[in-house]
Amino acid sequence: MAQQGYAVVDVDEEPSGSRGRGLEFQSFLDSDSSRANQSSSTPREAPFSLFNLAYYQTDSSLGPFWTLTTLILILYTTSTLTISIAQYLNSDPVSSSLPLLSTATSTVYLYGLLVPSLLWGATKWLGIGEWGIAEVLGVYGYSMGVFIPISLLCLIPVGIVRWVLIILGGISSGYFLVRNIYPVLASAENKFAQLLIGAVVALHGIMIIAMKVIFFSNSVVGPDPINDQLP
Numbered sequence: 538m539a540q541q542g543y544a545v546v547d548v549d550e551e552p553s554g555s556r557g558r559g560l561e562f563q564s565f566l567d568s569d570s571s572r573a574n575q576s577s578s579t580p581r582e583a584p585f586s587l588f589n590l591a592y593y594q595t596d597s598s599l600g601p602f603w604t605l606t607t608l609i610l611i612l613y614t615t616s617t618l619t620i621s622i623a624q625y626l627n628s629d630p631v632s633s634s635l636p637l638l639s640t641a642t643s644t645v646y647l648y649g650l651l652v653p654s655l656l657w658g659a660t661k662w663l664g665i666g667e668w669g670i671a672e673v674l675g676v677y678g679y680s681m682g683v684f685i686p687i688s689l690l691c692l693i694p695v696g697i698v699r700w701v702l703i704i705l706g707g708i709s710s711g712y713f714l715v716r717n718i719y720p721v722l723a724s725a726e727n728k729f730a731q732l733l734i735g736a737v738v739a740l741h742g743i744m745i746i747a748m749k750v751i752f753f754s755n756s757v758v759g760p761d762p763i764n765d766q767l768p
Contacts, residue, residue: 601678605649611688619755653677680710707745
């Protein structure tokens with residue numbers, strides 16, 4: 538409509554083309570409320586709640602195994618490096634450290650795979666069916682992950698620092714185990730099931746001591762260049 542040379546445009550009217558484009562992109566802006574609620578609630582779960590690997594993909598169930606395997610390689614590498622440096626500083630002949638690899642493999646896999654399997658078998662025998670073997674293996678596997686950085690830090694040639702690191706690692710991993718395992722065992726009516734938590738703590742303590750003796754007892758010690766020159 539035109540009056541006196543002016544064009545009057547109704548601002549409430551929208552061109553049909555822009556309305557169509559808005560509807561076209563509206564589908565990308567809409568979200569499923571149930572899916573959003575599920576994704577937003579996932580990270581709010583307690584970090585020490587019992588693992589439920591059924592909600593993960595199949596490949597993620599291999600996470601505990603790869604954690605243990607990485608720990609074996611790190612333990613062997615750091616121990617071999619420490620021994621080699623000590624032998625070089627002391628002018629000793631370099632010896633093979635391959636037996637240490639088999640020791641690390643058997644020690645870590647026995648504790649990280651066999652012990653949780655036996656624990657799961659004991660709970661099934663006692664009639665506790667609240668968890669699966671994948672969950673128990675996951676708890677034990679991930680609990681040992683803290684010793685990967687500790688193994689690297691134990692290259693520091695200070696005995697008290699090594700002891701502090703190993704004790705802190707043992708306490709944190711032990712707390713992780715107890716926090717995840719105790720609720721399952723405590724829910725059982727069989728009193729013997731609750732005593733299994735004592736066995737879990739005892740075996741964990743033995744594992745920490747074994748790791749300290751086998752892998753963290755070596756230190757880089759060589760001749761003192763200052764004292765050797767003094768009369």
